[in-house]
Amino acid sequence: MEAGSLSSKKTGAPKPSWASGSGSHVGDAILKYGLAGLAVGVLVLIAYFFVRLIVEAEPALSQVGVIDFVFGDSWVPSQGDYGALPLLVGTLITSVIALIVGVPVAIATALYITELCPKRFRGPLTVVVDLLAAVPSVVYGLWGIFFLAPKLEPAEKWFSETFAFLPLVDPDKVSIPNYFVAGVILAIMIVPIVSAISREVISTVPAEQKEGALALGATRWEMLRMAVLPYSRAGIAGASMLGLGRAIGETIAVVIVIGNAAVIGSTIFSQGYTLAAVIANEFGEAASDPLHRAALIACGLLLFILTLIVNAIARYFVNKAEEGQASRVPAGMAG
Amino acid sequence: MRQLEPTSRTRIAKDRAARGFLLALTLLALVPLALILYYLVKQGFEAINWEFLTTDPTGRFLGDPGGIRSAIVGTTIMVALAAAISVPIGVGVALYLVEYGKRTRFANTVRYFIDVMTGVPSVVFGLFVYITLVVSQIGGTFAAWKGSVALALLMIPIVARSSEVVLNLVPDSIREAALALGAPRWRVVTRVVLPTAFPGLVTSSLLAIARGAGETAPLLFTVAFANEMAFNLNDRMNSLPLQIYNDVSQAQDRLVARAWGAALTLVVMILVLIVIARLVQRRSRLAT
Structure with a gap:
C-alpha cells in the first residue's frame, strides 16, 4: 500500500483541492448527493434482492429442510419431492466441461492476439472473438440442438465405445441431447469473456520484462512461458472463474440442449438438468403450486449464492492482478 | 571474439510447435462462430421474406404459423424502455465513481458490487422481478414494463462499468481548466466532462x-408470451428471444423455420447496434 500510494503521487491520484467540492454551491450539492444516492441505491437493491429471494424461498426450504433440499437426490415436483442435488450436479458437470474445453482455447487466443499475432490482424481478431459474445444465448441453443447435437452424436458414440473403460463413459448410455453438448455450448459462450479479461491481464505485463527475456536469448515461447504466464497467472485464474460464473448461470442455451431429466446422469453423455434450466423450464407449471414455485426460487437463491461466491473470488484475483502490476511498474516507465 | 552459439534446434522446434499450437487453438475458437453464422444465414434466409416480417404469429401449431412482426416491435419497445431506465442510472453511478467517489472506501465498495452484479445470472434478475412485481400483482401480472425493468437491472452494471472507463479517459487538465475559469463543479461535470x-x-x-x-430468461418470467402486436406497456408483449425460445421447443418444422428466421433478425439487429457503437467510438476524440 505504502509503495503504491507513493508511486501514484506522480500520476495525480491524490485529490486536488477542488475535488473535495465547495459546499457553497447548491448545484454541486444536488449533483453530488444525487449521484451518491444512485450508487447507494444500487447497493441497497442488491441487498434487497438477496432478502427477497430468501423470504420467497423459505416455504420450500422449511418444508424440505435446507440440507435435504441441497443434497436430496430426488426432484419430482408432482410428488412434492424437492431435492436439488441432480440439478446441482448437472450445473457442476456442464460447467466443468465448459472450463476444460473453453479455458485453454480462450487463453491461447489471448496469448496469440496480444503477443504473437502480426499487428494488423490484432484488431480484426479481437473483434471476431468478441463477436461470440454478441450471439444471444437462445440462438446458441437453437444452433446447439439442431446442428451441434446431431453432429456430435457419432463422435460421442465412438468415444464411448473406444474408451468404455473410463469412468463416466458407457457405450450403452449415449443420449442426445446431453451434458456434454451443453458443456460444449457453454465452452463456446465463455471463450469471449475469459479471452477478453486474460488479454487485459496479459497486456499489463511490463514490456521490460518481456524484452529482458528476449534479450537473454529466450525464444518467443520461452518468453511467454517464463515472463508472461507467471506474471499473469492470478489474473488468468480470475478470468477463468468469471467464465465459470457465466457457465453456472447460463439458462436458455442449456435448457434447450440438456434434455431436462431431473436425475443424476451416470455418464457425461446422459441427459440432465441444471439449476438455471429447471427454473426456466418448470416455471410455467409451478405458477399454480406455491411450494413448487418456492422450490424454484430456492434454486434461484442457490444459483445466486454460487455465482456470488465464484464472482467474488474471481474479481479478487483479477483486481489484484491488475492493481498489483500497476503499482509495481515505476511511474515513469509505464506503457 | 567468440562466435555466438546459435539457439539449439530443439528449442527452436519447441518454439515453433508452441506457436503453431496457439494459432491452431485461436483458429479453433473461430470455427463455432463461422458455423453459427453460416447456419443462421442459410436457414434464416429461407424463412425471411416481406410477409414474414410484416405479419403476426398466428399461434396455430399446424398450418400457417405466421411471421414475427409483433416480436420485432415488442423487442424494440421493451429494449428502448430498458435503455431509458438503465442508461441514466448507469451513467449516473459512473459519474459518481469518477467525479466524486474516486478511490474512497465507499466508491470501491460500489465498484466491487457492480462488478459482482455483472456476474449475476440473467435468470436470477428475471426471478427477482417476478417476485417483486409479478407475484405481488402490481398493476396486473405479466407486463412489458416489468420485462424492461428486468432487462434494465441486467444492463445497469454493464453501462456503469464501461461508462466509468470512458469518463476516466477525460483528461484532468480540462476539468482543471474549467474550474480555474471559475466554473462550479456541477457545471464542469454537465458542460465539460x-x-x-x-x-x-x-x-x-x-x-x-x-x-x-x-436476453430471454428475464422476459420469460416477467412479460410472458403474446402473439398479437401490442403497444400497451401494461400488457403482455411478444419479443424475438421468447418467440425463438417458444418455437424451438416445438416439434414442428415450420415453427423451427420461423425460429431461424427470428434468430437471424435478432442477430442482425444486435450487430447493427454493435457496428453503430463502434462507429461512434471511432469518431470520439478520446484515446482508448
Whole structure:
C-alpha cells in the first residue's frame, strides 16, 4: 500500500483541492448527493434482492429442510419431492466441461492476439472473438440442438465405445441431447469473456520484462512461458472463474440442449438438468403450486449464492492482478 | 571474439510447435462462430421474406404459423424502455465513481458490487422481478414494463462499468481548466466532462443495449408470451428471444423455420447496434 500510494503521487491520484467540492454551491450539492444516492441505491437493491429471494424461498426450504433440499437426490415436483442435488450436479458437470474445453482455447487466443499475432490482424481478431459474445444465448441453443447435437452424436458414440473403460463413459448410455453438448455450448459462450479479461491481464505485463527475456536469448515461447504466464497467472485464474460464473448461470442455451431429466446422469453423455434450466423450464407449471414455485426460487437463491461466491473470488484475483502490476511498474516507465 | 552459439534446434522446434499450437487453438475458437453464422444465414434466409416480417404469429401449431412482426416491435419497445431506465442510472453511478467517489472506501465498495452484479445470472434478475412485481400483482401480472425493468437491472452494471472507463479517459487538465475559469463543479461535470465523454458514453450504452436485446430468461418470467402486436406497456408483449425460445421447443418444422428466421433478425439487429457503437467510438476524440 505504502509503495503504491507513493508511486501514484506522480500520476495525480491524490485529490486536488477542488475535488473535495465547495459546499457553497447548491448545484454541486444536488449533483453530488444525487449521484451518491444512485450508487447507494444500487447497493441497497442488491441487498434487497438477496432478502427477497430468501423470504420467497423459505416455504420450500422449511418444508424440505435446507440440507435435504441441497443434497436430496430426488426432484419430482408432482410428488412434492424437492431435492436439488441432480440439478446441482448437472450445473457442476456442464460447467466443468465448459472450463476444460473453453479455458485453454480462450487463453491461447489471448496469448496469440496480444503477443504473437502480426499487428494488423490484432484488431480484426479481437473483434471476431468478441463477436461470440454478441450471439444471444437462445440462438446458441437453437444452433446447439439442431446442428451441434446431431453432429456430435457419432463422435460421442465412438468415444464411448473406444474408451468404455473410463469412468463416466458407457457405450450403452449415449443420449442426445446431453451434458456434454451443453458443456460444449457453454465452452463456446465463455471463450469471449475469459479471452477478453486474460488479454487485459496479459497486456499489463511490463514490456521490460518481456524484452529482458528476449534479450537473454529466450525464444518467443520461452518468453511467454517464463515472463508472461507467471506474471499473469492470478489474473488468468480470475478470468477463468468469471467464465465459470457465466457457465453456472447460463439458462436458455442449456435448457434447450440438456434434455431436462431431473436425475443424476451416470455418464457425461446422459441427459440432465441444471439449476438455471429447471427454473426456466418448470416455471410455467409451478405458477399454480406455491411450494413448487418456492422450490424454484430456492434454486434461484442457490444459483445466486454460487455465482456470488465464484464472482467474488474471481474479481479478487483479477483486481489484484491488475492493481498489483500497476503499482509495481515505476511511474515513469509505464506503457 | 567468440562466435555466438546459435539457439539449439530443439528449442527452436519447441518454439515453433508452441506457436503453431496457439494459432491452431485461436483458429479453433473461430470455427463455432463461422458455423453459427453460416447456419443462421442459410436457414434464416429461407424463412425471411416481406410477409414474414410484416405479419403476426398466428399461434396455430399446424398450418400457417405466421411471421414475427409483433416480436420485432415488442423487442424494440421493451429494449428502448430498458435503455431509458438503465442508461441514466448507469451513467449516473459512473459519474459518481469518477467525479466524486474516486478511490474512497465507499466508491470501491460500489465498484466491487457492480462488478459482482455483472456476474449475476440473467435468470436470477428475471426471478427477482417476478417476485417483486409479478407475484405481488402490481398493476396486473405479466407486463412489458416489468420485462424492461428486468432487462434494465441486467444492463445497469454493464453501462456503469464501461461508462466509468470512458469518463476516466477525460483528461484532468480540462476539468482543471474549467474550474480555474471559475466554473462550479456541477457545471464542469454537465458542460465539460459529459460533452467530452459523450461519444464514448453512447458506445458503452449501445453495447449494453445490444446485450439486453438478446436476453430471454428475464422476459420469460416477467412479460410472458403474446402473439398479437401490442403497444400497451401494461400488457403482455411478444419479443424475438421468447418467440425463438417458444418455437424451438416445438416439434414442428415450420415453427423451427420461423425460429431461424427470428434468430437471424435478432442477430442482425444486435450487430447493427454493435457496428453503430463502434462507429461512434471511432469518431470520439478520446484515446482508448
